[in-house]
Amino acid sequence: MTRFVDIEDMRQLVSLSGVAKFISQLVDYIEHDFRRWPEFDKTPRIASHSDIGVIELMPTADAELYGFKYVNGHPQNAFHNQLTVMAFGALAKTATGYPVLLSEFTLATALRTAATSVLGAKYLMRKDARQMAVIGNGAQSEFQIIGFHEVLGLTDFWLYDVDSAATEKLMGNLNACHGIRLHFCRSVEEAVAQADVITTITADKTNATIISSAQVKPGVHLNAVGGDCPGKTELAADILHHAEVYVEFTPQSRIEGEIQQMPADFAVTELWEVINGTRPGRSSVAAVTVFDSVGFAIEDFSALRLINDIATRHNIGRDIALVPSPKNPRDLYSLLVRPE
């Protein structure tokens, strides 16, 4: 049988430790997998684009497990009060192909995206950073804030969204969180004025310039999350020219990331190289670092591993008959017409 984790199961699974501790565990799992990056079978995600959205498959595998995620991006869903991003994922045994886990991954995607941002900042931001601007206060913003506070000790979050209702929602959700101070801002300028870390996590599927070069002070770390598919960027190209730019998987980031604005030979460092010590991270206190994050399959793989580990340990979810268990594997016909 294959274990199935639905939305309610995922709530239960995360509630065992709480959101903050879950993100912290996820940072550890992703860090572990990024450190052994060369062990993975890697490919840019496979995208199917339509006029109004994209549906993607994101597979990866190591010698033990194969994982993939289905995820969409449909900004216009928001106009119909629907989610713009939905996902589900599966984990199988590499040696047999047998699927062991099928899981909701909409909530998990928000959690793993925050965990990946935190992991990038753990290696790239200034150690004394405490203040973060959060530009874009949609569905993923709470997870970013909780993760940066829990794992990296950031305390002050300067919030801006073109729709102030989003900021109010965010403040309402996190106003009781001990140690987190939230500041409502009326402009990007106001939000970034104090920031050691600038997180951009907007939803528009356009080449936007959310942040201009003049707004980026020396020593800032840019956590660029929202620019994640062709034609969707958030940073002025000028910022990238003067920054140290880090990505997940270069072939995918050149298509989807902020660096789609740059020449094909624009120098970048893959984050895993910094984590396992083969390449340097931030070169100086005054350098501007950019984590041009688009989301890579290994992050989903790490999250699927964590979900599977917790679900197995606490028996969360239920068994489903996703694949047959015939008495004679060469006799599918009997299985179909004569139930055992």
Next chain:
Amino acid sequence: MTRFVDIEDMRQLVSLSGVAKFISQLVDYIEHDFRRWPEFDKTPRIASHSDIGVIELMPTADAELYGFKYVNGHPQNAFHNQLTVMAFGALAKTATGYPVLLSEFTLATALRTAATSVLGAKYLMRKDARQMAVIGNGAQSEFQIIGFHEVLGLTDFWLYDVDSAATEKLMGNLNACHGIRLHFCRSVEEAVAQADVITTITADKTNATIISSAQVKPGVHLNAVGGDCPGKTELAADILHHAEVYVEFTPQSRIEGEIQQMPADFAVTELWEVINGTRPGRSSVAAVTVFDSVGFAIEDFSALRLINDIATRHNIGRDIALVPSPKNPRDLYSLLVRPE
């Protein structure tokens, strides 16, 4: 909610019409989709190879629906009494990314593979063909025979497998089928002697020569099903040199099909071109035709459509909470921590 069709549901779904009529419906669905081939977003399947097997994702989409299948191939599973091929698939709305169906696809893969073979033969075999050799009597062989009998009126099936227990299993399963005559053969030579159609559907992951050129008489149609991944072929290259060769999706077939043995410019015709009338099929009664079938995503898409149509009409399967339905789509956090 997303509809989930498990193994038992699929049994029920197919039993409404029986296997023969289900395959016949599936031929109609695949034919409909092949006829409008240019409307689909197409890509070769994305394979993750290990030393002992492969796991693949097979996506495609039209303006209305997006479909994909997960499928593995692990020949050594047979030594542990496990299935060598397992699959599941999903269907989503292209305009929103919302998943409408998640379905078992192990049984469905056997059914759609037979339906695709039947569709190829419908356009390529001699109209007076009645006799088929079936080389390889494993899990898919019953479905091939039922499909060729039901849709194309073939009556006599000459069966050979290196393991005679497989042939006995096949004969036991289909011996009560009215109008189907089964002939046990002790060699490939014996099986192909009478054959108008030769179906090769063996499981070995090697460059095997199941059929040699001398065994192929003028006018035969070769339904080459088993050669379907790099390093796995069944026909002598010499056969292909003297035959009219038809494939599903050329970029994928050059990697995976019998034509992986041939130069990159070896001439082939895509089956959909014959179906919609843009290219000729069989040139003469004496020509040898080969349908070098590897399995393409549109066939799975057609099967997912059929499964979804029947399941919806007869309310088969059950709703699962695969993706969330939040009151406020920008507030995943509340959905996670404060169940509605």
